[in-house]
Amino acid sequence: MPIKLPESLPAFSVLRNEGVMVMGEDMAARQDIRPLRIALLNLMPKKIQTENQFARLIGATPLQIELSLVRMSEHQARNTAAEHMEEFYRPFQDVKDDYFDGLVITGAPIEHLAFQDVTYWDELTEVFDWTQTHVHSTFGVCWGGMAMINHFHGVPKHMLGAKLFGCYRHMNFAPQSPYLRGFSDDMIMPVSRWTEMRKPEIEAAGLPILLHSDEVGPALVEDPAHRALYIFNHLEYDSGTLNDEYRRDLAGNQVEGAEIAMPVNYFPGDDPARVPPNRWRSHAHLLYGNWINEIYQSTPYDLTQIGR
Structure with missing residues (x-):
C-alpha cells in the first residue's frame, strides 16, 4: 500500500520518482480500509528536506499511511516559505482533538538552550502530555527525543566539548526487541549533535537501551510506559546530509569559536571530494518499518480508544 500525501507536496513527486508508492486523496478514498494516521511534528528548519526523509521511511511498508504535517x-x-507552511501544515492547537496511530517529533537545532528556555517549550510539553491520550505510539528523534525523555523522566542532557559528527558503529543491545527485528549485531548510524544523554542516568530511570555506541553513548531507548521510542541520532538522514552540514559549517554558520571537524568515518579515505556511501539505509527502513508494524499490530481500530 502507498503513503497518502497531497499531490502538490514536494515529497509526493520526490518519492514517486524514487519508486516509493504514493497516492493522492482520490485514490485513497477508493480503498475501503482505515489507513494508519501518522503525524510529523516538524521542528527542523529545513522542513521540506525533513518531510522527504521521514515520508520515505514510513511510506515503505505494505500498509496505507496517511501523513499529517504539524x-x-x-x-x-x-x-521554509510561508505558502508551504500555510498549505500543508496545521498548528498543534488545531489538531488537539484529533487522534493518531503514530507521531514523529523531530530534532531541532537548539541544543545549546536549556529546555525551559526554548520559546515553545510550554506548548511542546503540552504535546508530550497529549500523546498519552491521543497518540498510540510516539517516536522522538534527536533533540525531540531528549526533550521527551527529560519531560517524562527528568533525564538531563549534557553539553559536549565538541560536536559528535559522523558515522559511528552501534551495538544491538536488544536483538529480541520487535523494533530491532532483522537488525545486525552492530550497525552504522549518522550522528550530529552537541549534547548527549548518559547511559547510567537512562538506566536509573528504568528505561531499556536498545542501541548503544561505546563512542557516542545510547542511541535508541524504549519507554513502554509512555508508548514511546527515543532515538538520539539520525537514521533518517540522506546520503549527503552530513556533507551538507559540513559545508554549511565551513561556510561560517558554525557555533561561534568552534573548530570545524570533518565528519568521522564518512568520506571515503577522509577525502571530502569523494562521494560518501550510505551504510545505514537498510537499518533505517527496518527500524521505521518495525515501528509501523508494531503500531498496526496493537493500535485500536477505533482511534478514540487510544490511551484508554
Missing part, C-alpha cells in the same frame, strides 16, 4: 502554533518558520 507545527508549533506560534513559532514561525524562517527557512
